[in-house]
Amino acid sequence: MYIFNRLTVVPKLPERIKGIQEIAENLWWCWNTESLKLFKKIDKELWERLEKNPIKFLKQISQTKLEEVAKDEEFLREYNKVYSDFKGYMENNNTYYMNNYEKYKNKCIAYFSAEYGLDETMPLYSGGLGILSGDHLKSASDLGIPLVGVGLMYKEGYFNQKIDGRGNQLTLFAKSDLDNMPIKKVKDEKGRDLAIYITIENTKVMLKVWVINVGRVKLYLLDSDTEENSSKYRELSYRLYGGGREMRLMQEMILGIGGVKLLKALNIVPNLYHMNEGHSAFLIIELIEQIMKEKQVSFEIAKEFVKTMTAVTVHTPVPAGNEIFDIDLIEKMFDGKWDDLGISKDTFLSLGMTPNDNYKKAFNMGVFALKIAGKKNGVSKLHRRCF
Secondary structure: OOOOOOOOOOOOOOHHHOHHHHHHOOHHHHHOHHHHHHHHHHOHHHHHHOOOOHHHHHHHOOHHHHHHHOOOHHHHHHHHHHHHHHHHHHHOOOOHHHHHHHHHOOOOEEEEOOOOOOOOOOOOOOOHHHHHHHHHHHHHHHHOOOEEEEEEOOOOEOOEEEEOOOOOEEEEOOOOOHHHOOOEEOEOOOOOEOEEEEEEOOEEEEEEEEEEEEOOEEEEEEEOOOOOOOHHHHHHHOEOOOOOHHHHHHHHHHHHHHHHHHHHHOOOOOOEEEEEOHHHOOHHHHHHHHHHHHHOOOHHHHHHHHHOOEEEEEOOOOHHHOOEEEHHHHHHHOOOHHHHOOOOHHHHHHOOOOHHHHHHOEEEHHHHHHHHOOEEEEOOHHHHHHO
């Protein structure tokens, strides 16, 4: 038997409750308990079985159920309240930020993180780092802070853990079904899929872009899994913290360098680039290079510019908790970049080194970010003793 195409028939939302689709397409619902109750009230058994995924739920709910709740007065009262709250939230300018920092209303913060813990239906996180960055976006939305998030689109995310009969850990990966996630492709001004290009190993790698609405905040995710790329580069968008050191380094090049290029393509001009850990620190290289070209200044002057527009949050000062790459690998991936920047190879490599690292031949992403970023903080006050 040959399957030539697949046709999915979805129910049609009654006009009276069509706003529920709008709610499902914005992750606002994941931290609004009343909206979660609303979906559950339509069909509790299906809601639980589909692991509380609104997009998937609205595709599989029966037409009969939808017609029933569209005539249920109690449900409609709850729907009216939730939808009104959602619209009010999205359109309200009476936010903490506007009430206290209105003079900065046209400013913009770009927040970079390797993972985002937004909801279980979005497997883009592994642990505390992702939960913090996810909560950061939600809080920024609630406070009305003009912020955009930048990350990577992982098709398989982080692994699911299971234990076999002998007590051994089994590592299981499941490919995400993008059709059942509140995510959309970003288009260019001509309606085509937006394409961002970066150079890795002297090879041009194409990145497509996805966007997720997290309340009032947009999260942009870069994706190398395109037909234009070879399998080696397509796999960079498969797994969070997957593969070897080379894959990890290339992922971080996409996040940092590709992220800055993405914002420029979207005509978003951040006043501050906030790095959640050192994973995205290569954004510094791209910013320096852009400023050198635009302002016709030297590397050192451009570096001082970048210092005024960058911040980094460190999650642990312990060496084992920071991203470190062999110098040989950095040289391979950035071969010739020091020439573009008008500096020596040793100067370039020293950006990620401490005196001890010169002996170890290691490039430390945390050190790199801390050396350049003008603002530095940690998730614990104890970290200050280590800076």
